[in-house]
Amino acid sequence: MEEDYVVVPNILVMGAAIMMEKLPHFLKVLISGALTGLGQDAFMNRTVGEIMWGYDDPLIDVLNSFVPGLIPFKGKFGLFMDFNNSNTGLFTVYTGATDINQIHIVDTWNGLKKVNYWRSNECNMINGTSGEMWPPFMTPSSSLEFYSPDACRSMKLVYEQSGVFKGVPTYRFVAPKTLFANGTDYPPNEGFCPCRESGIQNVSTCRMSAPVFISHPHFYNADPVLVEAVDGLHPNKEQHGLFLDVHPVTGIPMNCSIKLQLSLYIKEVSGISQTGQIKPVVLPILWFAESGAIEGSVLKQFYTNLVLLPSVLEYVQYICIGLGVALIVAAIVLEVKRQEKCFLFWSSNKKTKEADLALSEKPLTPVKGTVLQEASL
Structure with missing residues (x-):
């Protein structure tokens, strides 16, 4: 796959042309001549690996x-060159020792409380977690906030529906339509501008001023004008939407699929002949998907400890309640029967005594005959 050749816009040439648009015309003509001498054109034929991880370019x-x-590196260029064998920065997060709702929440990123890429304090804020875990005890009104160093901003996902992932109950969170909306459609995003059509975000302020935009693949949830400007785009939720399935009690992601697209804004730039007569367009370069899920022994342990055992304990609880009720009922029944036996025994004794008393009070019938007197010795 990485050895396959593809034809893509010459990112350095087209990106640099936009970045140099306001330079004096004579200087742009000189640069255009130098580009011609190096055999540079508006498009290039490179392998996928070269485009992603870098290639030497004079x-x-x-x-x-x-x-x-103008370009803050030397000799080699690649879209993900800086991300190969690198990390996303140092996150300092809360432990939740004093407030469980603050667990995993970011305090600083690389020592910063906020970034300075954007035009408003709200957009520069570092909100949520690092995107690995969230506070526990979620409800459908909860949201997933996290700071993404790749996008240079905080993002928020919203609850869509409840579900089950391999026996584990989950909440699915998805990107709202407002995530990459422009300031006209969603005023809180005004700080991320300068904006173009809704559904794409200009990240030039944190990407060396290059005219790079991020969005959902195929401009999903974006202005239809962007889709119509490029042949072959067919946005749909199943293939191009992103989601996270999170266990609501623990805040642990069980399954996720993150998909983003990188696009380059290109157009004709006066003085740079390589740009020809290109009409202004946001042209997709590539889109990528990162997915993952808890599997194997970890999933089994998770299911046992957080699903199976609580269910068993819940049933045991009801069984114990049932046994308790049965024992109470049995004790009441036994007590009632004991009281009945005592009553019957008391009634029987009473009747016997009454009969004996009646018999003793009955006059004796005289008996005729000789009365024998005891002889005294």
Whole structure:
């Protein structure tokens, strides 16, 4: 797959053209001549691996010689070159020792309480967690907030529905339509501008001023104008939407699928002949999907401890309640029977005594005959 060749926009040329648009015309003509001498064109044929992880390109040094610092690296360029064998920064998070609702919440990222990429304090805030776990005891009104270093911003996912993942109950959270909406459609996002159509976000402020945009793949949930401008795009939720399935009691993700698209804004730039007569368009370069799920022994242990045992204990609870009620009823029945026996015994004795008393009070019938007197010796 990484050895396959693909034709894509020459990101360095087209990106640099937009970045140099406001330079003096004569300087742009000189740069265009240098690009021609290096055999650079608007599009290039490279392997997937080269585009992702980097390729040597003398154009970088040439551009930096004309405009020092335009491209802040040397010799090699790749979309994910800086992410290979790297980390996402140092997150300092709360332990939840004093407030369980604060567990995993980010305090600082790389020592920062907020970033300075955007135009409003709200958009620069570092909210939520690092995206690995969330506070426990979620409800359908909960949301998933996390800071994404790749997107240079905090994001919020919203509850969609309840479900079950391999026997474990989950809440599914998805990206709302407002996630990448522009400031016109969703005023709180005004701080992320300069904006274009709704559904894409300009990340040039944290990506070396390159005209790069992030969005859902195929411009899903974006302005239809973006889809219509590029042939072959067919956005749909199943293939291009992102989601996280989280166990609501623990806040642990059980299953996830994160999909994002990188696009490059290209257009004709006066003085740069390589841009030809390209009409302004946000052109998708690639989209990627990151997915994962808890499996194997970890899933088995999770299911046993957090699903099976609580269910068994719940049944045991009802069984104990049932046994308790049965014992109470049995004790009452036995007590009632004992009282009945005592009453019957008392009634029987009473009748016997009454009969004896009646018999003793009955006059004796005289008997005729000789009365024998006891002889005294």
